[in-house]
Amino acid sequence: MSFLSMSKMVLRKLFSAPVTERYPFVPKVHPVGARGKVNIEIEKCIFCGICQRRCPTTAIIVTKEPKVWEIDRLRCISCNLCVDVCPKKCLALDTQYSPCCVGPQKDSYHA
Numbered sequence: 644m645s646f647l648s649m650s651k652m653v654l655r656k657l658f659s660a661p662v663t664e665r666y667p668f669v670p671k672v673h674p675v676g677a678r679g680k681v682n683i684e685i686e687k688c689i690f691c692g693i694c695q696r697r698c699p700t701t702a703i704i705v706t707k708e709p710k711v712w713e714i715d716r717l718r719c720i721s722c723n724l725c726v727d728v729c730p731k732k733c734l735a736l737d738t739q740y741s742p743c744c745v746g747p748q749k750d751s752y753h754a
């Protein structure tokens with residue numbers, strides 16, 4: 644690339660809008676069908692453990708007694724398998740991602 648064409652490109656980029664998004668300062672608009680984080684309606688859960696057994700990344704831990712459903716958000720790859728296999732249809736993927744974090748991010752739900 645010649646010096647002249649590179650200078651033109653630099654000048655053009657200096658006065659044009661950035662191509663990147665200023666996340667997290669500007670909220671992300673997710674496209675329809677985007678896979679975000681797994682949510683559970685804990686009152687419908689029967690603690691059968693199918694989601695735990697089928698999760699490919701061992702992100703879910705189900706404890707029958709006491710009734711606790713846990714998910715490690717950093718392990719989850721939003722594959723939707725747990726949502727598909729849940730017999731009570733109490734799991735769903737929403738379009739929101741988990742907030743930024745620097746360590747383990749486990750969420751626990753108690754019945």
Ligand code: SF4
Nearest residue numbers: 688689691692694729
């Ligand atoms: S598969 Fe559904 S009902 Fe069974 S433990 Fe998981 S969330 Fe609960």
Ligand code: SF4
Nearest residue numbers: 698719720722723725
């Ligand atoms: S979406 Fe996939 S990776 Fe995430 S918890 Fe469910 S089965 Fe596991």
